[in-house]
Amino acid sequence: MKKEKIAFITGASDGVGKAISMNFAKNGFSIYLMSRSKQKLKKLKKEIIRNYSNNRVELIPFNMEKKFSDNLLNFCKKKLGPPNILINNSGGPEPTNFSSTNDRMWEKTINRNLLSVIKLSTIFSKQMIKNKWGRMITISSTVAKEPSPTMVQSATSRAAVLAFNKSISFDLAKFNITNNSILLGGIETNRLKKLIKINSTKIKISEKKLRKNILKNIPAGRFGEPDEVASLVEFLISDNGRYINGQSIIIDGAMSKII
Numbered sequence: 001m002k003k004e005k006i007a008f009i010t011g012a013s014d015g016v017g018k019a020i021s022m023n024f025a026k027n028g029f030s031i032y033l034m035s036r037s038k039q040k041l042k043k044l045k046k047e048i049i050r051n052y053s054n055n056r057v058e059l060i061p062f063n064m065e066k067k068f069s070d071n072l073l074n075f076c077k078k079k080l081g082p083p084n085i086l087i088n089n090s091g092g093p094e095p096t097n098f099s100s101t102n103d104r105m106w107e108k109t110i111n112r113n114l115l116s117v118i119k120l121s122t123i124f125s126k127q128m129i130k131n132k133w134g135r136m137i138t139i140s141s142t143v144a145k146e147p148s149p150t151m152v153q154s155a156t157s158r159a160a161v162l163a164f165n166k167s168i169s170f171d172l173a174k175f176n177i178t179n180n181s182i183l184l185g186g187i188e189t190n191r192l193k194k195l196i197k198i199n200s201t202k203i204k205i206s207e208k209k210l211r212k213n214i215l216k217n218i219p220a221g222r223f224g225e226p227d228e229v230a231s232l233v234e235f236l237i238s239d240n241g242r243y244i245n246g247q248s249i250i251i252d253g254a255m256s257k258i259i
Contacts, residue, residue, distance in 0.1 A: 003131075004030065004081070004084075005028075005030070005085060005237075006029065006032075007031045007083055007085040008031075008083035008085070008087065009033055010064060010088055012034055013040035013041050014035070014190055015191055016139055017089040017139070019225075019226035019229060020139075020230045020233050021033055022230070026051075026054075028054060029056075029085070030057075030080040032060055032083060033045070033059050035062075036061065036062065038059070058080050064111065064116045066111070067111070067119075068119045073124065082124065083124050083127075084133060084135070085134070086121065086137070087233065088117045088121075088136070088138040090113050090117075092151075092154040092158075092191070093105065093113075094198065095199065096153060098149070106153065113154070121164075125168075128175065129177070133175075133176045134175070135178055136172075137233055138165055138179075138180075138181045138182070139182050139229070140162065140182065140183045140184070140248070141183055141185070143158060144162050144248070145159070145248070145250075145256070145258050146258055150199075162248050165246070165248075178241070178242060178244065179245065180236055180244060182229065182236075182249050182250075182251060183250045183252070183256075184224070184252065186218050187223060187228075188223040188226070218252070218253045220255075222253065224253060232249070236249075
């Protein structure tokens with residue numbers, strides 16, 4: 001019997017999260033969309049219905065710097081059903097170096113980027129184990145493997161997530177549950193534009209010039225598109241991707257120097 005695909009996507013209203021949401025909607029999935037912006041979520045749902053006539057969409061406005069409720073699974077059971085696909089796509093913090101990062105900033109980043117992944121994986125994996133099928137993917141960043149001094153919060157929290165995902169993949173594989181991470185570098189999103197704006201101000205050059213400087217370091221000679229990431233996600237959750245498990249896959253136009 002063909003399994004109904006029910007996906008839970010965090011950071012769903014913009015950028016890569018939106019591209020994944022649209023891809024899932026196009027393929028007829030039932031989807032939970034989570035974002036802190038209720039207005040953006042409503043706009044996305046209207047777009048999904050208009051483009052794909054898919055109204056199996058549940059909106060969850062939520063700030064992921066807060067703690068998740070244990071009642072989330074029961075909520076899902078009453079709505080579209082418990083998710084068998086989890087996409088962790090939390091946005092990263094603003095760039096800071098170690099000396100300018102305080103306890104409150106660390107707390108917010110750890111809650112949003114690390115504890116959210118642990119909590120949602122814990123909540124939803126229980127039903128996946130019962131059904132003996134599930135897909136969990138974390139959208140991360142290349143800074144998890146190539147840390148930079150100005151991205152200390154993101155690098156620390158995302159590196160911890162890689163270790164967590166790899167660790168639990170050993171336990172979940174026997175239940176036909178895969179857990180992979182996708183590490184992004186140079187993807188054309190509002191997040192990238194914001195980082196360019198912040199850094200151009202810090203180093204006192206124009207945003208246009210900074211973009212050109214970044215592109216010089218990308219062998220592909222361009223930024224990636226969110227739809228390209230969504231296509232990789234589509235493959236990883238498919239039957240063709242079922243033997244790929246516990247991996248950290250980089251999509252960055254060959255920019256990273258790690259093996």
